[in-house]
Amino acid sequence: MMNLQNVKRASWIKFSIAALLFVLWVIWLGNFWILLGLPVIFDLYITKIIPWDGWKKTKDGSKPPAWKEWLDALVFALVAVYLINIFFFQNYKIPTSSLEKTLLVGDHLFVSKMSYGPRVPMTPLSFPLVQNTFPFINTKSYSEKPQWDYKRLAGFGKVERGDIVVFNFPAGDTVAFLQTNPSYFNIIRQYGQSRMQRNGNQKFEAMSEYEKRLEERKLGAEFVKNNPDDFGEVIGRPVDRRDNYVKRCVALPGDTFSIQNNRIFINGELFEEPEGVQHNYHIITDGTTLNKKFYERLEVSDPDRYAGRPGPYYSLPLTHAMVEEVKKMPFIEQIAIAESEPDSSGMQVFPYSNTFPWSRDNYGPLVMPKKGATVRISSKNILLYERIIRNYEGNTLEMKGEQLFINGEPANEYTFKMDYYFMLGDNRHNSADSRYWGFVPEDHIIGQPILVWLSLDQSKSFPMNIRWDRFFKYAGE
Numbered sequence: 001m002m003n004l005q006n007v008k009r010a011s012w013i014k015f016s017i018a019a020l021l022f023v024l025w026v027i028w029l030g031n032f033w034i035l036l037g038l039p040v041i042f043d044l045y046i047t048k049i050i051p052w053d054g055w056k057k058t059k060d061g062s063k064p065p066a067w068k069e070w071l072d073a074l075v076f077a078l079v080a081v082y083l084i085n086i087f088f089f090q091n092y093k094i095p096t097s098s099l100e101k102t103l104l105v106g107d108h109l110f111v112s113k114m115s116y117g118p119r120v121p122m123t124p125l126s127f128p129l130v131q132n133t134f135p136f137i138n139t140k141s142y143s144e145k146p147q148w149d150y151k152r153l154a155g156f157g158k159v160e161r162g163d164i165v166v167f168n169f170p171a172g173d174t175v176a177f178l179q180t181n182p183s184y185f186n187i188i189r190q191y192g193q194s195r196m197q198r199n200g201n202q203k204f205e206a207m208s209e210y211e212k213r214l215e216e217r218k219l220g221a222e223f224v225k226n227n228p229d230d231f232g233e234v235i236g237r238p239v240d241r242r243d244n245y246v247k248r249c250v251a252l253p254g255d256t257f258s259i260q261n262n263r264i265f266i267n268g269e270l271f272e273e274p275e276g277v278q279h280n281y282h283i284i285t286d287g288t289t290l291n292k293k294f295y296e297r298l299e300v301s302d303p304d305r306y307a308g309r310p311g312p313y314y315s316l317p318l319t320h321a322m323v324e325e326v327k328k329m330p331f332i333e334q335i336a337i338a339e340s341e342p343d344s345s346g347m348q349v350f351p352y353s354n355t356f357p358w359s360r361d362n363y364g365p366l367v368m369p370k371k372g373a374t375v376r377i378s379s380k381n382i383l384l385y386e387r388i389i390r391n392y393e394g395n396t397l398e399m400k401g402e403q404l405f406i407n408g409e410p411a412n413e414y415t416f417k418m419d420y421y422f423m424l425g426d427n428r429h430n431s432a433d434s435r436y437w438g439f440v441p442e443d444h445i446i447g448q449p450i451l452v453w454l455s456l457d458q459s460k461s462f463p464m465n466i467r468w469d470r471f472f473k474y475a476g477e
Contacts (some may be wrong), residue, residue: 015045027250028153029120047200082128087118087153091129092166092244093447097301098425099246101276101319102164104467105301108454109246109475111166115448117155122148122443123238132241138177140425142241150239152442159421159445161266162274163249164475167423168444171437172242173391176224178232180243183437187231189352195219209353210379210399239443247423247433248274248451251368258364259420263367264424278317280338280429281326285312288331298322301459316428338429350385350438360428360435369420369439376405377414385414394440395419418442449475 018041026034043049051057056064056072094107103109112301113119123407126142127134134141171183179187193216202433204212224231251257256267262279264271283290295305300316315338318326326332340361346354349363358364369388370377379402389406393416398405405411409441420439425431436438455470 002437011045015042018045030151032152039281047049073319078128082161085128086121087113087243089113089447089450094246097317097430098427098431099164100278100301100317100427101249101299102248102274102426103449103475104455104470106455106465106467107452107470107475108224108456108460109166109449110451110453112450113447115157115450116159116445116448117152119240119443120148120151122150122240123189126241131244132237142238147238152348156430159249159252161252161255161271163248164449165249165423165440166244166248166422166446166449167440168239168242168245168446169245169437170242170387170392170440170444172237173239175237176231177235178230182432184224184234184290185217185437188217189213190220190226191223192216192218192220193224193347207368208379208399208402209355210382211350213383236288240445244446245423247425247431249421250424251366251422252418252423253368253370254373255368255422256364257366257368259360259362262337262361262428274426275321276319276426278319278427278429279323280315280335281318281323282313282336283316283326283332284334285314286331287312288335290314294340295369298325317430337365349435351386353383355380356384363435366422369416370373371419371442372414374413377406377412378402386422387438388416388441389414392443419447451475 016363022038022041023035026032044052053072056068074176089110089112092109094103094105094109097105123142123144124146130141132141133139141294169183170187172180174184176187178182182190196212196216196219204215207215221234224234250264250271251266258265264273298316298318305316313331323335326335340348342348342357342359342361342362344354344357346352346357348359366384367375369385375385377389379399382397382399382404386397389395395406396408403410406414419442421442422434423440424433424435452470452473452475455467455473457465457467459465
């Protein structure tokens, strides 16, 4: 009798804890319809009317076979991992050198989703730990239906200027399946320009710049579609199933951002950058070959060890401290930063418009879009805001003559529905970032890297490839 009472008491205690956690989770989600799940929890712990574990039981009451126990544990683990991955943190591996020296190629990170608040899944039916494609079989790891609206839960704070941020790649909404890098939009722009130049048709000259860009995309898209063996199927991806990127946030909504001779200015003031920021420098030696010892001494990562031209000419990403060290080496004859000057074409960087003739090293000024802010739009600046209006905020956009139409209505201004950020890599001349594909919408923000839990040097073999000194290192240092 006493044993039965103890079992009942334990069941009520377990139910109370589970119910409290469930109610707190529902309050956090802000969707009180989910409270309808409380009777299920009550039945699991108290009434036990539904035989939830009946599929494991055997007819003779003997112990269930091992495979059923393993399957039960696997399902529980997948559900737990799925929930943790959605609401708390996920793993991310650094694939490129765009954030050297802060984060290295081969660093494995814990990314906190609580830093800025986790998103409620927009694509809820997806396989845990797989972003968008199953490896080896190359099939989608998610179902496009249902799609839920963007909603962010309460977190510990907001994105701050200077934060390293993990986000979904904004230009990844359309993908050529066999060639995901460069982005689909860069591919069709490149091939579209090439075909327009070859055609040399006078009708292109009579077009407005916006009409030319549309024609470029049309011609480029046709080329990609007609070459499926090279590019594969062209597919669309939901926001939260787009590839993950990691960069440093340098401009917040409402900021006026510019780069002048490789120096960043925010609202007219010089932005204090981390010590690890690098730029490419042209180096000329006295004929001495830069060897492996030289690269290791300066800790130049393997992907960035390349020569600019044959002979004593090199181009390397260096921090300010590294430049000073190189200058002292007796075999160095000349070292100078590789600066990119703007030209009249405007085709070097986003928004790829001759109205904005910027370059990677001289960019802006650009006012960052902010939720609720209204901006004047015209045929002159529409390329700057086109993707925001159409792709990120779900409107239709067309131009008839010089008049813009949004959702079928004439428009000469637009009010932003979301906040937008500008992201750069610390390895400034070796980074595909906002200078090339534009703004990062708030609904693309995933979280903040907080810890390096594993780091492997891809240029070395085991066990020399393990960077023990980076284990449990704060990811923002």
